[in-house]
Amino acid sequence: MxxxxxxxxxxxxxxxxxxxxxxxxxxxxxxxxxxxxxxxxxxxxxxxxxxxxxxxxxxxxxxxxxxxxxxxxxxxxxxxxxxxxxxxxxxxxxxxxxxxxxxxxxxxxxxxxxxxxxxxxxxxxxxxxxxxxxxxxxxxxxxxxxxxxxxxxxxxxxxxxxxxxxxxxxxxxxxxxxxxxxxxxxxxxxxxxxxxxxxxxxxxxxxxxxxxxxxTVDELRAGGETRLVVDAPGAANGWAADVPGVRVVETRGTRTTLELTADADDQAVLHAALATGPVREFSRQRPSLTELFRNVVTEEETA
Incomplete structure (x- = not known):
């Protein structure tokens, strides 16, 4: 062959x-x-x-x-x-x-x-x-x-x-x-x-x-939710709660991981974070294959 x-x-x-x-x-x-x-x-x-x-x-x-x-x-x-x-x-x-x-x-x-x-x-x-x-x-x-x-x-x-x-x-x-x-x-x-x-x-x-x-992993990621990691030392818990289309995934110390819907505005998130003081990190988080797999299987099970 x-x-x-x-x-x-x-x-x-x-x-x-x-x-x-x-x-x-x-x-x-x-x-x-x-x-x-x-x-x-x-x-x-x-x-x-x-x-x-x-x-x-x-x-x-x-x-x-x-x-x-x-x-x-x-x-x-x-x-x-x-x-x-x-x-x-x-x-x-x-x-x-x-x-x-x-x-x-x-x-x-x-x-x-x-x-x-x-x-x-x-x-x-x-x-x-x-x-x-x-x-x-x-x-x-x-x-x-x-x-x-x-x-x-x-x-x-x-x-x-x-x-x-x-x-x-x-x-x-x-x-x-x-x-x-x-x-x-x-x-x-x-x-x-x-x-x-x-x-x-x-x-x-x-x-x-x-x-x-x-x-490819990148293609599979493209269909998932957008996540942002924001490190805002002066922010109190709940600082992103009023931003439309945003859900807090977890908070560890001063770092907050957020999940955004397709129509959410990441600039609105940045504006809300800056309103609390300096922002040391503002970055997109790429979901791992484990997360993608879990999401796909969960979606299929509940469909």
């Missing part, structure tokens, strides 16, 4: 009365890190399994470069399941070589690639150990090596950072950035939203089997 776009087009899946996916649609572009976030049971894993052909969709289509995914193109996808997908009694190196050969590599190329990823991911000294004897963090490193060992053209990773220490998180982040820089589309799910925000080019927020928001 050459570099291209992975498309998930209107995928739906039901289990009896339970709707797992509802017209799930998104794409992962060449060289892009796409973060797939949602609450437990939102449908992320189901979507990934359908993309890999592990599950069949009731309707919709998965495409690579505009053509439906086939068995041959699936061999060029690197998949990392959330649950351990390794043979517990098989040795690390032996297992990686075996998996690389299953994906079509020669024995020599499989050994070369396995040794490379074992070293890169920091488990060289455990290469001849059985997987079941490794710590959960090291098992996760080997699981990532298994997804990378055949040098895939697409990466689909389900909770790849789960159980990793900060050093391993940094190593894995660097690997994913390098793969994206080489033109590989990378999609991964994670509950570590600060990491997703820092790492991803675009983010999709999933709820109840549907994509409810998708875009």
């Amino acid at each position: 050459a570099q291209g776009v992975l498309e998930i087009d209107r995928i739906s899946k039901r289990y009896g009365e339970v709707v797992a996916l509802r017209d799930m649609t998104f794409e992962v572009r060449a060289g892009e890190l796409f973060g797939f976030v949602g609450s437990n049971g939102a449908g992320k894993t189901t979507a990934m399994r359908i993309a890999l052909g592990v599950l069949a969709a009731d309707s919709g289509e998965v495409r690579w470069n505009g053509a439906p995914i086939t068995f041959e193109t699936r061999r060029r996808i690197g998949y990392m399941p959330e649950e351990r997908g390794l043979y517990p009694k098989m040795k690390v190196l032996e297992q990686l070589v075996y998996l690389a050969e299953l994906h079509g590599l020669t024995t020599n190329d499989a050994h070369r690639s396995a040794e490379n990823w074992i070293a890169r991911l920091g488990v060289r000294d455990r290469r001849n150990d059985e997987v079941q004897k490794l710590s959960l963090g090291n098992q996760q490193r080997v699981q990532l090596a298994a997804a990378l060992v055949h040098e895939p053209d697409v990466l689909v990773l389900d909770e790849p950072f789960s159980g990793l220490d900060p050093v391993a998180v940094d190593v894995m982040s660097q690997v994913l950035r390098e793969k994206a820089s080489a033109g590989v589309p990378v999609v991964f799910s994670s509950h570590q939203l600060d990491l997703v925000e820092r790492l991803c080019d675009r983010i999709g927020i999933v709820r109840s089997g549907a994509m409810v928001a998708c875009g």
